Amino acid sequence: MNSFQSFWNNNYGDLPPINYVLRDYFFDDKWFRIHSLPNSKRYADNEKEMKVILERQNELISDLIGENYILLTSDFSETPSELNIQLNKMFPDDYDSDYFINLSITSKKWSRGSIDTHLRAVANDEIRNLLIIDTNQNRIIAPYDGGVDVFLNTTHERDYYKAKYKKWLSSTNNGL
DSSP states (O other): OHHHHHHHHHHHTTOOSOHHHHHHHTOTTTEEEEESSGGGOOSOSSHHHHHHHHHHHHHHHHHHSOSEEEEEEEEEESSOOSSEEEHHHHOTTTOOSOOEEEEEEEEEEOOTTTTHHHHHHHHTTSOSOEEEEETTTTEEEEEETTEEEEEOSSHHHHHHHHHHTGGGBOSSTTOO
16 A cells, blocks of 8 residues: 555645546546447446446556556545545535545456456446556546546557547547
8 A cells, every 4th residue: 555655646646546636637638538338328228238338448448557556446434444535625615524535445467357346336326436547657547437537647648549549539529
């Protein structure tokens, strides 16, 4: 855990490891989003569509994340765990009482399909913050219910992968 905290502090400073914060506050030039279903459909209506979501996300993760990575999950709570972010101190305009994001960090080895349970839970809006972090390449994949936000190390990397996954991108001007 100390090596993760050191990695995070060196690369992201005080920014919390929360998917929407990364997107909104820091990474305009290193971020892009893919949609997990054709035509930007948000939720799967059946197992066939869920299979498309899992196939797309596993392909993207396999392409961008190395063998060793960090899986970070979090839960919102009114009581803190050992590793937490106190939201009302970090974002006083948004939270007026004690509210925490309790983090769980696990070092893992990547294999296709190995986190399908997590990806499925995110797609069904059962997990709100899941980060797949390659600390060696400084890449973060943040699935959400509808797609995946991708944070890369350079604008050049972003442009390359954005072109590679062009068919999966949003058609909106802001990329959402």
